[in-house]
Amino acid sequence: MLRQTLCAAVVLLFALGVACTPSRRSSAGFRLPDGDADRGQTAFVALQCNSCHQVSGVDLPAAPSRFAEPVVLGGRVPRQITDGYLTTAIINPSHAIGPFPLTQVSVQGQSRMPDYTSGLTARQLADLVAFLQAHYEPYQPSREYPTYY
Template sequence: MNTRSVLALLLVSLVALSGCDRQAMMSEKGFRLPDGDPDAGREAFFYMQCNQCHTISGEQVAGIPGYPPPYVELGGSVTQVRTYGQLITSIINPSHKLATGYATEVVSEDGVSKMYIYNEYMTVQELIDIVMFLQPHYKVVPPDYQYRMYPG
Protein backbone atom coordinates (compact mmCIF):
# COMPACT_ATOMS: atom_id res chain seq x y z
CA MET A 1 0.00 0.00 0.00
CA ASN A 2 1.37 3.42 -0.83
CA THR A 3 1.24 6.37 1.50
CA ARG A 4 -1.72 7.89 -0.25
CA SER A 5 -3.95 4.84 0.20
CA VAL A 6 -2.87 4.48 3.82
CA LEU A 7 -3.88 8.08 4.39
CA ALA A 8 -7.18 7.55 2.60
CA LEU A 9 -7.89 4.46 4.70
CA LEU A 10 -7.05 6.37 7.86
CA LEU A 11 -9.38 9.17 6.88
CA VAL A 12 -12.22 6.78 6.07
CA SER A 13 -11.86 4.98 9.40
CA LEU A 14 -11.69 8.27 11.27
CA VAL A 15 -14.93 9.42 9.68
CA ALA A 16 -16.56 6.05 10.42
CA LEU A 17 -15.37 6.16 14.02
CA SER A 18 -16.60 9.67 14.65
CA GLY A 19 -19.96 8.59 13.19
CA CYS A 20 -20.19 5.79 15.75
CA ASP A 21 -19.16 8.14 18.49
CA ARG A 22 -21.86 10.59 17.63
CA GLN A 23 -24.45 7.83 17.48
CA ALA A 24 -23.41 6.63 20.92
CA MET A 25 -23.39 10.16 22.26
CA MET A 26 -26.87 10.93 20.95
CA SER A 27 -28.38 7.71 22.35
CA GLU A 28 -31.46 7.95 24.58
CA LYS A 29 -30.06 5.12 26.68
CA GLY A 30 -30.21 6.00 30.36
CA PHE A 31 -32.85 8.69 29.88
CA ARG A 32 -35.40 8.72 32.68
CA LEU A 33 -37.35 11.59 34.17
CA PRO A 34 -38.76 11.36 37.68
CA ASP A 35 -42.40 10.32 38.14
CA GLY A 36 -44.88 13.14 37.77
CA ASP A 37 -48.21 14.13 39.25
CA PRO A 38 -51.14 13.35 36.90
CA ASP A 39 -53.47 15.90 38.57
CA ALA A 40 -50.95 18.67 38.07
CA GLY A 41 -50.56 17.34 34.51
CA ARG A 42 -54.27 17.75 33.85
CA GLU A 43 -54.10 21.32 35.13
CA ALA A 44 -51.08 22.09 32.96
CA PHE A 45 -52.80 20.54 29.93
CA PHE A 46 -55.72 22.99 30.18
CA TYR A 47 -53.61 25.92 31.33
CA MET A 48 -51.42 25.47 28.22
CA GLN A 49 -54.58 25.16 26.12
CA CYS A 50 -53.63 21.84 24.58
CA ASN A 51 -57.40 21.42 24.18
CA GLN A 52 -57.27 23.93 21.33
CA CYS A 53 -56.36 20.96 19.15
CA HIS A 54 -56.75 17.88 21.35
CA THR A 55 -59.50 15.84 22.87
CA ILE A 56 -58.61 13.01 25.24
CA SER A 57 -60.09 9.56 24.98
CA GLY A 58 -62.42 8.90 27.91
CA GLU A 59 -62.52 12.52 29.12
CA GLN A 60 -64.92 15.37 28.50
CA VAL A 61 -62.71 17.97 26.86
CA ALA A 62 -64.27 21.15 25.56
CA GLY A 63 -62.49 23.15 22.87
CA ILE A 64 -61.52 26.78 23.19
CA PRO A 65 -64.16 29.36 22.28
CA GLY A 66 -63.32 31.18 19.06
CA TYR A 67 -61.21 28.30 17.69
CA PRO A 68 -62.25 25.40 15.47
CA PRO A 69 -63.04 22.27 17.51
CA PRO A 70 -60.10 20.08 18.59
CA TYR A 71 -59.29 17.46 15.97
CA VAL A 72 -56.54 15.19 17.28
CA GLU A 73 -57.51 12.70 19.96
CA LEU A 74 -54.92 11.77 22.55
CA GLY A 75 -55.14 8.37 24.20
CA GLY A 76 -57.45 5.65 22.98
CA SER A 77 -56.60 2.29 21.48
CA VAL A 78 -53.07 1.66 20.32
CA THR A 79 -51.53 -1.62 19.26
CA GLN A 80 -48.29 -1.04 21.13
CA VAL A 81 -47.56 0.58 24.47
CA ARG A 82 -47.19 4.32 23.97
CA THR A 83 -43.95 4.76 25.83
CA TYR A 84 -42.91 7.57 28.04
CA GLY A 85 -40.15 8.42 25.57
CA GLN A 86 -42.56 8.55 22.65
CA LEU A 87 -44.96 10.86 24.48
CA ILE A 88 -42.20 13.21 25.56
CA THR A 89 -40.84 13.24 22.02
CA SER A 90 -44.33 14.00 20.63
CA ILE A 91 -44.50 17.05 22.88
CA ILE A 92 -41.02 18.53 22.61
CA ASN A 93 -40.25 17.44 19.04
CA PRO A 94 -43.69 17.04 17.41
CA SER A 95 -42.46 16.69 13.83
CA HIS A 96 -40.10 13.80 14.65
CA LYS A 97 -42.88 11.29 14.02
CA LEU A 98 -46.35 12.50 13.16
CA ALA A 99 -49.34 10.88 14.85
CA THR A 100 -50.73 8.03 12.78
CA GLY A 101 -54.33 7.75 11.65
CA TYR A 102 -54.61 11.27 10.21
CA ALA A 103 -54.14 12.56 6.69
CA THR A 104 -50.73 14.26 6.57
CA GLU A 105 -52.20 17.52 5.31
CA VAL A 106 -54.58 17.63 8.28
CA VAL A 107 -51.87 17.43 10.93
CA SER A 108 -48.85 18.92 9.17
CA GLU A 109 -47.64 21.39 6.61
CA ASP A 110 -44.54 20.59 4.51
CA GLY A 111 -43.71 17.74 6.87
CA VAL A 112 -43.87 20.01 9.93
CA SER A 113 -46.45 19.23 12.64
CA LYS A 114 -49.13 21.86 13.16
CA MET A 115 -48.59 21.51 16.87
CA TYR A 116 -47.04 24.51 18.61
CA ILE A 117 -43.55 24.18 20.07
CA TYR A 118 -43.81 24.73 23.82
CA ASN A 119 -40.14 24.24 24.64
CA GLU A 120 -39.58 27.89 25.57
CA TYR A 121 -42.68 28.08 27.77
CA MET A 122 -43.25 24.69 29.36
CA THR A 123 -41.27 23.84 32.48
CA VAL A 124 -39.69 20.41 32.73
CA GLN A 125 -42.01 19.73 35.67
CA GLU A 126 -45.05 20.53 33.52
CA LEU A 127 -43.77 18.17 30.83
CA ILE A 128 -43.24 15.38 33.38
CA ASP A 129 -46.73 15.88 34.83
CA ILE A 130 -48.50 16.12 31.46
CA VAL A 131 -46.94 12.86 30.29
CA MET A 132 -47.96 11.18 33.57
CA PHE A 133 -51.51 12.46 33.03
CA LEU A 134 -51.75 11.39 29.37
CA GLN A 135 -50.13 7.97 29.46
CA PRO A 136 -52.93 6.02 31.21
CA HIS A 137 -55.38 7.20 28.53
CA TYR A 138 -53.68 4.94 25.99
CA LYS A 139 -55.06 1.42 26.00
CA VAL A 140 -53.09 -1.34 24.34
CA VAL A 141 -55.29 -3.65 22.29
CA PRO A 142 -54.12 -6.54 20.13
CA PRO A 143 -53.95 -5.64 16.44
CA ASP A 144 -57.02 -6.55 14.45
CA TYR A 145 -55.58 -9.35 12.32
CA GLN A 146 -57.66 -10.93 9.62
CA TYR A 147 -57.12 -14.64 10.18
CA ARG A 148 -57.47 -16.75 7.13
CA MET A 149 -59.05 -20.11 7.81
CA TYR A 150 -57.54 -22.92 5.83
CA PRO A 151 -59.82 -25.77 5.00
CA GLY A 152 -58.83 -28.71 7.22
Protein backbone atom coordinates in the same frame (compact mmCIF):
# COMPACT_ATOMS: atom_id res chain seq x y z
CA MET B 1 -6.15 -22.60 12.67
CA LEU B 2 -6.76 -22.07 16.39
CA ARG B 3 -5.06 -18.72 16.10
CA GLN B 4 -7.30 -17.67 13.21
CA THR B 5 -10.42 -18.75 15.10
CA LEU B 6 -9.32 -16.78 18.15
CA CYS B 7 -8.61 -13.73 16.02
CA ALA B 8 -12.04 -14.00 14.37
CA ALA B 9 -13.66 -14.29 17.82
CA VAL B 10 -11.84 -11.18 19.05
CA VAL B 11 -12.86 -9.21 15.95
CA LEU B 12 -16.47 -10.36 16.36
CA LEU B 13 -16.59 -9.40 20.04
CA PHE B 14 -15.10 -6.01 19.24
CA ALA B 15 -17.67 -5.45 16.47
CA LEU B 16 -20.51 -6.43 18.82
CA GLY B 17 -19.16 -4.09 21.48
CA VAL B 18 -19.08 -1.21 19.04
CA ALA B 19 -22.59 -2.06 17.77
CA CYS B 20 -23.93 -2.03 21.35
CA THR B 21 -22.42 1.33 22.26
CA PRO B 22 -25.36 3.76 22.26
CA SER B 23 -25.10 6.73 19.94
CA ARG B 24 -25.56 10.26 21.22
CA ARG B 25 -29.21 10.17 20.15
CA SER B 26 -29.98 6.81 21.75
CA SER B 27 -32.82 6.79 24.29
CA ALA B 28 -30.73 4.64 26.66
CA GLY B 29 -30.69 6.30 30.07
CA PHE B 30 -33.74 8.45 29.33
CA ARG B 31 -36.10 8.53 32.31
CA LEU B 32 -38.70 11.15 33.19
CA PRO B 33 -39.32 11.86 36.87
CA ASP B 34 -42.67 10.44 38.05
CA GLY B 35 -45.52 12.73 37.06
CA ASP B 36 -48.94 13.41 38.54
CA ALA B 37 -51.84 12.75 36.14
CA ASP B 38 -54.22 15.23 37.85
CA ARG B 39 -51.69 18.04 37.69
CA GLY B 40 -51.02 16.99 34.10
CA GLN B 41 -54.69 17.49 33.25
CA THR B 42 -54.58 20.96 34.83
CA ALA B 43 -51.45 21.81 32.82
CA PHE B 44 -53.08 20.46 29.64
CA VAL B 45 -55.91 22.97 30.00
CA ALA B 46 -53.70 25.84 31.28
CA LEU B 47 -51.41 25.45 28.25
CA GLN B 48 -54.45 25.24 25.97
CA CYS B 49 -53.50 21.86 24.55
CA ASN B 50 -57.27 21.32 24.45
CA SER B 51 -57.63 23.94 21.72
CA CYS B 52 -56.37 21.27 19.29
CA HIS B 53 -56.73 18.03 21.23
CA GLN B 54 -59.38 15.91 22.83
CA VAL B 55 -58.26 13.18 25.20
CA SER B 56 -60.16 9.93 24.94
CA GLY B 57 -62.47 9.42 27.91
CA VAL B 58 -61.78 12.85 29.47
CA ASP B 59 -64.31 15.65 29.68
CA LEU B 60 -62.14 18.73 29.23
CA PRO B 61 -63.42 22.30 29.41
CA ALA B 62 -64.28 23.70 26.01
CA ALA B 63 -61.55 25.80 24.40
CA PRO B 64 -61.80 27.76 21.16
CA SER B 65 -60.87 25.03 18.69
CA ARG B 66 -58.06 25.69 16.23
CA PHE B 67 -58.90 22.75 13.95
CA ALA B 68 -62.11 21.60 12.32
CA GLU B 69 -61.38 18.12 13.72
CA PRO B 70 -59.53 17.88 17.04
CA VAL B 71 -56.51 15.58 17.13
CA VAL B 72 -57.55 12.88 19.59
CA LEU B 73 -54.96 11.66 22.09
CA GLY B 74 -55.32 8.50 24.19
CA GLY B 75 -57.62 5.57 23.44
CA ARG B 76 -56.78 2.14 22.10
CA VAL B 77 -53.31 1.73 20.62
CA PRO B 78 -51.63 -1.41 19.32
CA ARG B 79 -48.81 -1.36 21.85
CA GLN B 80 -47.52 0.39 24.96
CA ILE B 81 -46.73 4.02 24.19
CA THR B 82 -43.43 5.02 25.77
CA ASP B 83 -42.71 8.12 27.83
CA GLY B 84 -39.97 8.85 25.30
CA TYR B 85 -42.47 8.83 22.42
CA LEU B 86 -44.79 11.26 24.25
CA THR B 87 -41.94 13.50 25.37
CA THR B 88 -40.66 13.78 21.80
CA ALA B 89 -44.22 14.32 20.52
CA ILE B 90 -44.63 17.24 22.94
CA ILE B 91 -41.28 19.03 22.71
CA ASN B 92 -40.10 18.01 19.24
CA PRO B 93 -43.34 17.27 17.36
CA SER B 94 -41.97 17.37 13.83
CA HIS B 95 -39.50 14.57 14.63
CA ALA B 96 -42.22 12.01 13.96
CA ILE B 97 -45.69 13.06 12.89
CA GLY B 98 -48.37 10.95 14.60
CA PRO B 99 -50.78 8.57 12.86
CA PHE B 100 -53.24 11.19 11.64
CA PRO B 101 -54.21 12.42 8.16
CA LEU B 102 -51.05 14.30 7.15
CA THR B 103 -52.73 17.25 5.46
CA GLN B 104 -54.70 17.92 8.62
CA VAL B 105 -51.76 17.81 11.01
CA SER B 106 -48.68 18.99 9.13
CA VAL B 107 -47.52 21.58 6.63
CA GLN B 108 -44.53 20.71 4.42
CA GLY B 109 -43.44 17.94 6.76
CA GLN B 110 -43.65 20.18 9.85
CA SER B 111 -46.15 19.43 12.60
CA ARG B 112 -48.82 22.06 13.14
CA MET B 113 -48.27 21.69 16.87
CA PRO B 114 -46.66 24.81 18.40
CA ASP B 115 -43.11 24.89 19.78
CA TYR B 116 -43.21 24.27 23.53
CA THR B 117 -39.47 24.14 24.14
CA SER B 118 -39.50 27.42 26.08
CA GLY B 119 -43.06 27.38 27.38
CA LEU B 120 -42.99 24.24 29.55
CA THR B 121 -41.30 23.33 32.79
CA ALA B 122 -39.82 19.86 33.23
CA ARG B 123 -42.44 19.32 35.98
CA GLN B 124 -45.27 20.15 33.57
CA LEU B 125 -43.78 17.81 30.97
CA ALA B 126 -43.60 14.90 33.42
CA ASP B 127 -47.16 15.61 34.60
CA LEU B 128 -48.51 15.92 31.04
CA VAL B 129 -46.93 12.59 30.11
CA ALA B 130 -48.44 10.94 33.24
CA PHE B 131 -51.85 12.38 32.34
CA LEU B 132 -51.72 11.16 28.74
CA GLN B 133 -50.31 7.73 29.69
CA ALA B 134 -53.33 7.22 31.96
CA HIS B 135 -55.62 7.46 28.92
CA TYR B 136 -53.91 5.15 26.42
CA GLU B 137 -55.10 1.56 26.33
CA PRO B 138 -52.61 -0.75 24.64
CA TYR B 139 -53.97 -3.95 23.18
CA GLN B 140 -52.48 -6.92 21.34
CA PRO B 141 -51.84 -5.84 17.76
CA SER B 142 -53.57 -7.61 14.92
CA ARG B 143 -51.28 -8.52 12.03
CA GLU B 144 -52.81 -5.99 9.69
CA TYR B 145 -52.53 -3.06 12.08
CA PRO B 146 -49.79 -0.64 11.02
CA THR B 147 -47.03 -0.08 13.58
CA TYR B 148 -46.85 3.62 14.29
CA TYR B 149 -45.40 3.59 17.76
